[in-house]
Amino acid sequence: MLQDIRDKSQGIVVKIIVGFIVVTFALFGVDALVTSFNSSETVAEVDGVEITRTELLQSAETQRRQLISMMGGQIRPELLEDSLLQRRALDELIQRAVLTNQAADLGLGVSDAQVDSYLLQAEQFQTNGQFDQNKYLSFIQSLSFTPLAFKERIKQDVLIQQPRNAIAGSEFVLPYQVDSVSALQSQERSYDYATYSLADESEMTSVSDDELQAYYEENKESFKTPEQVKVNYVVISSSDFYGKVQVTDAELQSAYEASIAGLAKEERFASHILIDTSERSDEEAKARLDEVQAKLDSGVSFADLAAEYSDDIGSKNDGGNLGYIEKGSIDEAFDDALFSMEKDEVKSAKSPIWLSFD
Structure with a gap:
């Protein structure tokens, strides 16, 4: 060669x-x-x-x-x-x-x-x-x-x-x-x-x-071609620009503040069971919550109870899943309760969170 x-x-x-x-x-x-x-x-x-x-x-x-x-x-x-x-x-x-x-x-x-x-x-x-x-x-x-x-x-x-x-x-x-x-x-x-x-x-x-297939099965390795990729790339090193850029203290302070503002806030992954009181009395809602709590205490899973009792049609069949919620992005009462809980904690149905949706 x-x-x-x-x-x-x-x-x-x-x-x-x-x-x-x-x-x-x-x-x-x-x-x-x-x-x-x-x-x-x-x-x-x-x-x-x-x-x-x-x-x-x-x-x-x-x-x-x-x-x-x-x-x-x-x-x-x-x-x-x-x-x-x-x-x-x-x-x-x-x-x-x-x-x-x-x-x-x-x-x-x-x-x-x-x-x-x-x-x-x-x-x-x-x-x-x-x-x-x-x-x-x-x-x-x-x-x-x-x-x-x-x-x-x-x-x-x-x-x-x-x-x-x-x-x-x-x-x-x-x-x-x-x-x-x-x-x-x-x-x-x-x-x-x-x-x-x-x-x-x-x-x-x-x-x-059949003979061809048998030969192929016995000699698979000889029919293989190594995977190949074609890559074009450009290397840009920050060190190449250190001597070419002038930055003032004011620009550094502004960049720092923008960086702090862009940091993600604390988030929690939450699930809930919603009891709608628009068509039932407060007493009926409390009775329904008591049923939920009793079944929780007996070992029924939260996801199963959400499917049976929750009035939130968007989450009931997904275990009551609300996804990740950012601190300060929801109703204050719900926010305070959520971010005061420990991981895997289930808030007692005897102390429900009352929310108003206008």
Whole structure:
């Protein structure tokens, strides 16, 4: 990935790969490996690190997009063939695994701050010498990366570049090292392989809806895409304005008084049972209140009694709920009673609050 952002050193010593590579091919090489339907299948193993088919296909697709991006419409079609891209992708993944293991053995590491610094300084993402967020997002989107996945990829690239740079920075190369590299690069292998056509296999294969559903249920994780959001933001710090604003004592006093005036007054959450005396006598109202008190004393809930006895049609079926009431906003008698009560206290029906509604 760093190769697309800056030129790498190409010295012969940089190409030395230290490590033992164990590559397990299923059946007949790369072609057979990538035709399997199991996306989590291991196509290669490098020093105990498994490379899955999904990683192989993703790497091949990234290479395809890189070639198209660099060459545009001038690229030859044969360079985009799946078999060629997948072979190159597998080679790259094997080398990356070896170099990652080597970096781990050397105790090397890369912090998030180092990755951020690298990206901010990369000329490819700059406009007029400044980091350009749009250029950055456009580039990673062209390679089908999410911002998080791209940063993880860059972190790995920077990590594996460290031992390469250390070797490349050596002042001399021993003859046996040159011979070793030459021997490695000149090696040839003979092998037999078979090519299977996916199109032919598709025509001869019948898959039921139940089989598709079963496969989906077993591989749900491979169909998931991490949630993504696009955020634009502006950071405004009050400290940036301290030296630019002059405030008088009178303005401070005025702001303080306005702030005090805007503070919320005390509120209480209240419920009530209203007994209307417009169509009943005071004695009848008191008798009704006595019934309420008796049932309260026997354990009947306030909400049930409100539904049965309250004449307030707006609250009776909601437990008598009046919501939050601000101190001083209602009749003085009701206000005094409400704000003198303790939490969860029920005022005795024997001492009712008499209100007049004109």
